[in-house]
Amino acid sequence: MTPKTVARTVVVGGGAAGIGAGGAARAADPSGEVVVFTEYEDCAYSPCGIPYVHGKEIPDFDRLFLAGKEAYVEAGIDIHYERKVTGLDLARHQVTVEGEGEVGWDRLVIATGFDYADPGVPGSALSGLYYVKNIRRAMEWDKVIDQAKVAVVIEASPLGLEMVTALAHRGIETHLVDPHPWALAEAADADIAAPVEESWAEMGVKMHFNTRLEAFVGDDNNQVRAVRTSEGELPADLVVICTKKKPRNDIAAAAGIAIGSTGGIIVDERMATSQAGVWAAGDCIEVPHGVSNVPLQGLSGSHAYSQGKVAGTNAAGGDRKYQPVYVPWGMVAGKWMIGGVSFGETLATALGIPYVVGTAQGISRARYYPDVKPVKVKLLADPKTLRLIGAQMVGGEGIKERADFLAMAIKVGITLEDLAWMENVYSPPIGALNEPIAVAAQNGLAAAAAAKAKG
Amino acid sequence: MDFGAQTRRAARWLRGNSEHYLLLDAQARLAAAQGWPGPPRPRGAKEVFWLRVFAPTYRRIPWKVRSALIQAMPGSHRQTWTPPVERRNPAI
Numbered sequence: 001m002t003p004k005t006v007a008r009t010v011v012v013g014g015g016a017a018g019i020g021a022g023g024a025a026r027a028a029d030p031s032g033e034v035v036v037f038t039e040y041e042d043c044a045y046s047p048c049g050i051p052y053v054h055g056k057e058i059p060d061f062d063r064l065f066l067a068g069k070e071a072y073v074e075a076g077i078d079i080h081y082e083r084k085v086t087g088l089d090l091a092r093h094q095v096t097v098e099g100e101g102e103v104g105w106d107r108l109v110i111a112t113g114f115d116y117a118d119p120g121v122p123g124s125a126l127s128g129l130y131y132v133k134n135i136r137r138a139m140e141w142d143k144v145i146d147q148a149k150v151a152v153v154i155e156a157s158p159l160g161l162e163m164v165t166a167l168a169h170r171g172i173e174t175h176l177v178d179p180h181p182w183a184l185a186e187a188a189d190a191d192i193a194a195p196v197e198e199s200w201a202e203m204g205v206k207m208h209f210n211t212r213l214e215a216f217v218g219d220d221n222n223q224v225r226a227v228r229t230s231e232g233e234l235p236a237d238l239v240v241i242c243t244k245k246k247p248r249n250d251i252a253a254a255a256g257i258a259i260g261s262t263g264g265i266i267v268d269e270r271m272a273t274s275q276a277g278v279w280a281a282g283d284c285i286e287v288p289h290g291v292s293n294v295p296l297q298g299l300s301g302s303h304a305y306s307q308g309k310v311a312g313t314n315a316a317g318g319d320r321k322y323q324p325v326y327v328p329w330g331m332v333a334g335k336w337m338i339g340g341v342s343f344g345e346t347l348a349t350a351l352g353i354p355y356v357v358g359t360a361q362g363i364s365r366a367r368y369y370p371d372v373k374p375v376k377v378k379l380l381a382d383p384k385t386l387r388l389i390g391a392q393m394v395g396g397e398g399i400k401e402r403a404d405f406l407a408m409a410i411k412v413g414i415t416l417e418d419l420a421w422m423e424n425v426y427s428p429p430i431g432a433l434n435e436p437i438a439v440a441a442q443n444g445l446a447a448a449a450a451a452k453a454k455g
Numbered sequence: 456m457d458f459g460a461q462t463r464r465a466a467r468w469l470r471g472n473s474e475h476y477l478l479l480d481a482q483a484r485l486a487a488a489q490g491w492p493g494p495p496r497p498r499g500a501k502e503v504f505w506l507r508v509f510a511p512t513y514r515r516i517p518w519k520v521r522s523a524l525i526q527a528m529p530g531s532h533r534q535t536w537t538p539p540v541e542r543r544n545p546a547i
Contacts, residue, residue, distance in 0.1 A: 185478075260530035269534070352477075
């Protein structure tokens, strides 16, 4: 590290938010010093790609790296690898770093990310429990997967869906244990998850829904050999833990930085925390939802990276604002793509938000074109204003693009009327005559009219 | 005594429990209405309270009141966030 003669921005964490913040701080103040501390061996790779290497869709882990370490040296970002920050002293403007002692900062960005929620059952310290996060560990685990005959995935979270699909694709007997009645039940509706579950069944996946995890059972070598559940014991060579992403905020909370109801750090639109000179970004923060204004935590890598950019820019003296989120999401699960925006019926019902639904089963290309795929779209709108508030989709292709479009549609206040008569691309290889979004909106208008007539 | 920190801890407890059980309640009602398998019946005093007392009470409160209560909780949503600009006219 250079002697401290220029303004130093210290970033705690080298994930998407931390690297975004480091790069943005450097861009906003090229004369300033940017130091990033990460406890891991690497930065700048795509952890989201790990399940697809395990599933053999991607041939090797090297492809997940975006840039070599020298790229950051050349960019003027001083990354300290395998350096864990253990404390923040806000009064003295210092962080405590394992192996380096106390390091001063002029501006601080906290991007400490997440931990998987503790399963909270006996046996959690056994070996053979895989938490998908770090690429070096993933490389080691991939060799374990090579030897595994039976794997159990704990919880049908987004990562859980990807890992179930990956392990089944790899030919391993795969069991899914989840306390909810259907897959991804905290985000997706039952009708959206149903095709995924059917395709998993075709792939040989054994699904155990409405099933509580009770314990991990080990052998004499403390290696997991089974998973005990409310429905009985499942033998396991490997257990993949895919519980919720909990914000990793121990050092921030200990330093007195305000934490919100999600457990995430409270920030404003500039990613400023409750402490002057301290910014935060990524999975360790919470941001408001654009429709309900309820704070949310644990979003995607693209959210984390954007938030990091905002935090880094503002930390280094720039001016950038983040906005409330509408959370477009999508993934491949089983043989399908599923996705959505904002609310599905389950979340809207849970919150008690009134809505009207329009659903359509359409197709992705002209009906006669090879490889045409089904696309189901479900739209939710406010019954009074008919403004779109959410969407869910399942189909063979084109889900991500529709989710992105619908997120922007919700953001700008588009109504079912607008969507019902929207223009759409019609070209046999890439789009059908009737856009499923438009048909769903037309059906939503009919449902709203029927509800109004009914009183 | 830091009442702010206590309030935030209470908010986290309330959010964690209400989010979990309201979701279970929603899954049960939608599953029953649409013919999907729902979650199991509540077991034990805690589940019975949240699913048989809290959830129906929450549902009876009008959305505007519920929303006001949610907005009153401490969190990022109470910080400065510039409202989006409505652009409904042609660009040029």
